[in-house]
Amino acid sequence: MSLRIQEPRAPKSADAATPVDGLVPVAVPAPASGVRAFLQARGSSSMADSTFRWVMLLCALSIFAIVGLIAVELVVHSQLTLARFGLKFFVGSAWDPVNSNFGALPFVYGTLVSSAVALVIAVPLAVGVAVFLTEMCPKALRGGLSFLTELLAAIPSVVYGLWGIFVLVPLLRGYIDPVLIKVLGWTGLFVRPDFGIGMFAAGVILAIMILPIISSLTREVMTAVPHTQREAVLALGATRWEMIRMGVLRNARIGIVGSIILGLGRALGETMAVAMVIGSSPTISKSLLAPASTMASVIANEFAEAADDTYRSALIEIGLALFIVTIIVNMLARLLVWAVTRGAPARVN
Amino acid sequence: MGVGIEVNGLNAWYGTNHTLQDITLHIPANEATALIGPSGCGKSTFVRCLNRMHETNPIAKVTGEVKIGGQDIYSETSAVEVRRRIGMVFQRPNPFPTMSIYDNVASGLKLNGFRNRRVLDETVERSLKHAALWDEVRDDLKKKSGASLSGGQQQRLCIARALAVDPEVLLMDEPASALDPVSTAKIEDLIFQLKSQYTIVIVTHNMQQAARVAERTGFFLNGKLIEFDSTHKIFTNPSDKRTEDYITGRFG
Numbered sequence: 307m308s309l310r311i312q313e314p315r316a317p318k319s320a321d322a323a324t325p326v327d328g329l330v331p332v333a334v335p336a337p338a339s340g341v342r343a344f345l346q347a348r349g350s351s352s353m354a355d356s357t358f359r360w361v362m363l364l365c366a367l368s369i370f371a372i373v374g375l376i377a378v379e380l381v382v383h384s385q386l387t388l389a390r391f392g393l394k395f396f397v398g399s400a401w402d403p404v405n406s407n408f409g410a411l412p413f414v415y416g417t418l419v420s421s422a423v424a425l426v427i428a429v430p431l432a433v434g435v436a437v438f439l440t441e442m443c444p445k446a447l448r449g450g451l452s453f454l455t456e457l458l459a460a461i462p463s464v465v466y467g468l469w470g471i472f473v474l475v476p477l478l479r480g481y482i483d484p485v486l487i488k489v490l491g492w493t494g495l496f497v498r499p500d501f502g503i504g505m506f507a508a509g510v511i512l513a514i515m516i517l518p519i520i521s522s523l524t525r526e527v528m529t530a531v532p533h534t535q536r537e538a539v540l541a542l543g544a545t546r547w548e549m550i551r552m553g554v555l556r557n558a559r560i561g562i563v564g565s566i567i568l569g570l571g572r573a574l575g576e577t578m579a580v581a582m583v584i585g586s587s588p589t590i591s592k593s594l595l596a597p598a599s600t601m602a603s604v605i606a607n608e609f610a611e612a613a614d615d616t617y618r619s620a621l622i623e624i625g626l627a628l629f630i631v632t633i634i635v636n637m638l639a640r641l642l643v644w645a646v647t648r649g650a651p652a653r654v655n
Numbered sequence: 656m657g658v659g660i661e662v663n664g665l666n667a668w669y670g671t672n673h674t675l676q677d678i679t680l681h682i683p684a685n686e687a688t689a690l691i692g693p694s695g696c697g698k699s700t701f702v703r704c705l706n707r708m709h710e711t712n713p714i715a716k717v718t719g720e721v722k723i724g725g726q727d728i729y730s731e732t733s734a735v736e737v738r739r740r741i742g743m744v745f746q747r748p749n750p751f752p753t754m755s756i757y758d759n760v761a762s763g764l765k766l767n768g769f770r771n772r773r774v775l776d777e778t779v780e781r782s783l784k785h786a787a788l789w790d791e792v793r794d795d796l797k798k799k800s801g802a803s804l805s806g807g808q809q810q811r812l813c814i815a816r817a818l819a820v821d822p823e824v825l826l827m828d829e830p831a832s833a834l835d836p837v838s839t840a841k842i843e844d845l846i847f848q849l850k851s852q853y854t855i856v857i858v859t860h861n862m863q864q865a866a867r868v869a870e871r872t873g874f875f876l877n878g879k880l881i882e883f884d885s886t887h888k889i890f891t892n893p894s895d896k897r898t899e900d901y902i903t904g905r906f907g
Contacts, residue, residue: 532749534745534747534749535749535751536711537708537711537745537749538745538749538750538751538813538816539762539766540708540711540738541706541708541738541742541743541745541817542738542739542762542763542766542816542817542820543735543736543737543738543739543740543763543766543767543820544735544738544766545735548766552751552762552766553751556751556753556754557751557752557753559753
């Protein structure tokens with residue numbers, strides 16, 4: 307063995323030095339069998355493979371376990387109100403802890419409407435930011451701008467809440483709401499009284515919070531659209547906007563919808579900032595300027611004062627309702643993606 | 656009908672790289688003109704200057720004069736306007752994957768706000784027939800996506816898309832280099848038929864292709880136009896030694 311390994315170490319022999327197009331058959335070493343022996347000694351590795359498989363399976367199953375445990379826990383601890391009110395809990399609009407009368411509809415309404423307001427504001431803005439960053443931004447500005455956008459996502463929500471109370475709410479009450487009342491008052495969505503705090507303020511805060519999620523993901527999918535698609539549209543005589551609409555946004559639409567779903571997920575569950583600016587009123591009113599409450603905000607605001615068991619059970623059942631609403635909204639969103647993409651391939655060549 | 660192209664003193668840069676140096680040539684109307692040369696010689700850059708696609712790259716720069724049908728496309732009109740008049744087919748087929756076959760062909764017209772249903776239908780059919788694709792796709796015009804076709808069909812779809820806007824000039828940047836021999840033959844047949852109605856400029860790596868389809872051939876080397884003459888002359892009796900070396904396969 308040792309002799310064979312040493313063979314290639316004889317470059318000075320006459321044979322090895324003969325340059326025949328760099329190919330010297332005599333000097334070609336036998337395979338270093340030390341390597342073979344080492345590899346053979348490793349065995350079949352079937353243990354490693356199966357262990358890896360089981361560990362990964364366990365990781366995947368933990369997701370089921372966590373979701374299941376949360377659902378079970380929510381159901382068990384809201385037993386009291388589940389039994390007492392049944393389905394009426396979700397359609398009732400009275401929220402009267404003093405007389406132990408609980409209905410969750412105002413909070414379901416508040417969650418859905420504040421999230422909808424957030425999407426209406428954030429989606430066009432986020433897509434606009436993404437379009438600017440990918441298609442027209444000068445290189446020097448791009449890094450800074452996308453860093454700032456992502457920084458928005460890193461701000462804790464309680465800080466957003468504080469900023470909302472001290473900056474956004476006065477701004478809305480003093481300057482923006484009066485304009486909305488004047489212009490859109492006829493819709494019934496913006497009518498006095500206006501306290502600044504309320505559904506609209508919550509929607510605006512939420513919009514700012516989900517903006518970075520939507521815009522950074524949209525930017526990713528837009529960047530992934532091949533350059534050849536842009537050229538194809540440009541060569542047809544498209545203006546810049548037409549090129550973006552036809553060559554980029556159209557190809558990226560599935561990814562954009564996906565990013566909107568992620569943003570919506572955050573908006574539905576966001577608690578602290580919303581609780582601070584929404585005005586905490588368990589009422590349903592058409593005007594977005596009226597105070598309201600979301601499922602998350604009512605839990606945050608009232609859990610500490612929920613003294614009796616029924617009250618606490620009602621709040622936990624709202625948690626259950628939030629859980630269910632989130633699942634339903636996500637399912638609907640997935641259905642939407644499926645309906646849009648059915649037949650059309652998601653792949654861009 | 657097509658129009659002629661006059662190029663005078665055209666220079667192009669990518670950053671500091673001087674990719675086209677002082678190109679002057681006249682491309683006659685309603686003929687196919689082939690541009691050959693080794694990779695990186697500037698032939699693709701040259702056709703991209705003919706419809707102002709070159710300048711879509713932020714580091715690109717162009718000087719000189721390109722007259723298409725007598726109008727200088729750099730000083731007398733806008734890039735968008737130029738591209739509406741000039742069709743382009745790219746090296747890799749690039750149909751719109753989210754659109755049906757019909758919408759792919761109609762995209763140029765729809766983009767410009769053309770809405771007349773009947774004329775659209777007619778134009779799509781005529782363009783697909785011109786591109787020799789009609790018989791293969793007529794039954795699923797609106798059912799299938801542009802990306803569901805084979806590579807050769809996709810390229811013919813792209814040709815149909817370019818023809819639908821009735822261009823005065825058709826630029827083809829190595830239109831068959833990503834295709835198999837059968838699809839390549841179909842594309843070549845197509846060029847042969849189309850050149851009576853359009854001015855065609857085709858960039859190719861394949862010298863036989865140039866010889867088969869083009870009346871005139873230009874040979875590019877290192878950003879310069881070495882020789883431009885009738886295809887017959889270029890391939891049988893080139894006047895420049897470098898052209899001869901290239902076509903006889905001595906380099907490139």
